[in-house]
Amino acid sequence: TDRYAVIGNPISQTKSPLIHAAFARQCGQDMSYAAISAPIGGFSQAVADFCREGGKGLNVTIPFKVDAVMIADHLTERAQLAQAVNTLRFDESGVLGDNTDGIGLVHDIQVRLGISLRHKRILLIGAGGVARGVLLPLLEEGPARLLVVNRTPDKAEALIARFADRGHLAAGGFADIADQQFDVLINATSASFGGECLPLPADCFAPDSLAYDMAYGRGNTPFMTQALASGAGFVTDGLGMLVAQAAESFFLWRGVRPDVLPVIEMLIAAQR
Numbered sequence: 001t002d003r004y005a006v007i008g009n010p011i012s013q014t015k016s017p018l019i020h021a022a023f024a025r026q027c028g029q030d031m032s033y034a035a036i037s038a039p040i041g042g043f044s045q046a047v048a049d050f051c052r053e054g055g056k057g058l059n060v061t062i063p064f065k066v067d068a069v070m071i072a073d074h075l076t077e078r079a080q081l082a083q084a085v086n087t088l089r090f091d092e093s094g095v096l097g098d099n100t101d102g103i104g105l106v107h108d109i110q111v112r113l114g115i116s117l118r119h120k121r122i123l124l125i126g127a128g129g130v131a132r133g134v135l136l137p138l139l140e141e142g143p144a145r146l147l148v149v150n151r152t153p154d155k156a157e158a159l160i161a162r163f164a165d166r167g168h169l170a171a172g173g174f175a176d177i178a179d180q181q182f183d184v185l186i187n188a189t190s191a192s193f194g195g196e197c198l199p200l201p202a203d204c205f206a207p208d209s210l211a212y213d214m215a216y217g218r219g220n221t222p223f224m225t226q227a228l229a230s231g232a233g234f235v236t237d238g239l240g241m242l243v244a245q246a247a248e249s250f251f252l253w254r255g256v257r258p259d260v261l262p263v264i265e266m267l268i269a270a271q272r
């Protein structure tokens with residue numbers, strides 16, 4: 001039985017063991033998947049212990065995604081540009097660090113929701129670690145343009161600087177949204193967790209817009225409520241992304257791509 005785990009602090013809220021156990025059953029993989037709480041400052045020790053005991057891979061979550069960059073011997077390009085790692089794989093060639101958050105988001109939008117990002121006008125809200133992790137995979141889909149806005153505009157400017165040669169990109173504050181409409185609006189801020197609304201003009205949503213909140217939980221987030229009230233035609237939380245990023249990690253480890261839909265349905269049923 002190959003051993004995997006998710007490592008973070010706190011970790012009790014994680015759905016990853018449930019998701020990966022479901023993937024393993026579905027794909028007939030002989031593996032276990034646990035949750036590890038590492039003390040702050042004790043991340044590299046906890047990883048070394050897990051690896052020494054024969055662990056094959058880890059998912060890394062808050063607050064260790066940046067520490068995990070330092071631990072890896074090799075980084076995928078998307079992890080390098082995100083400067084954050086959510087997946088580690090241990091094998092003969094050492095420790096590989098990857099970041100599957102962005103591809104998880106892109107898959108959820110394009111495959112599950114069936115909405116292409118090509119030639120679309122995208123608004124990415126937020127400039128923290130979550131936004132940084134998804135920027136390159138979004139750009140790789142070839143949107144018409146991508147505007148990154150943040151409460152602190154300087155952080156949005158700094159974020160896009162590293163991606164400048166990758167597509168039609170701009171950055172600013174919420175005021176820069178005025179009189180613009182977007183096909184896809186993505187909330188990558190932590191505002192939903194505090195129950196807070198974002199200062200978005202109602203006319204930035206169109207009837208065929210997709211409003212995607214990367215946060216998830218019971219019921220609609222404030223961003224989803226706002227998007228619905230402003231007439232956005234498609235509104236979703238980030239549960240699908242959670243499962244899709246897990247599927248990409250699973251693929252990196254096992255070489256098999258699980259079907260995400262039954263697992264999303266299982267999680268929704270468990271929330272009821």
Ligand code: ATR
Pocket residue numbers: 125126127128129130131150151152155188189190191194196197198
């Ligand atoms: P994460 O790694 O989750 O992205 P972070 O680096 O702390 O966490 O970033 C949080 C993001 O949410 C930032 O873009 C933050 O805006 P600032 O850079 O201006 O702080 C944004 N954010 C948090 N609360 C917000 C709120 N109430 N309104 C708007 N933006 C908010």
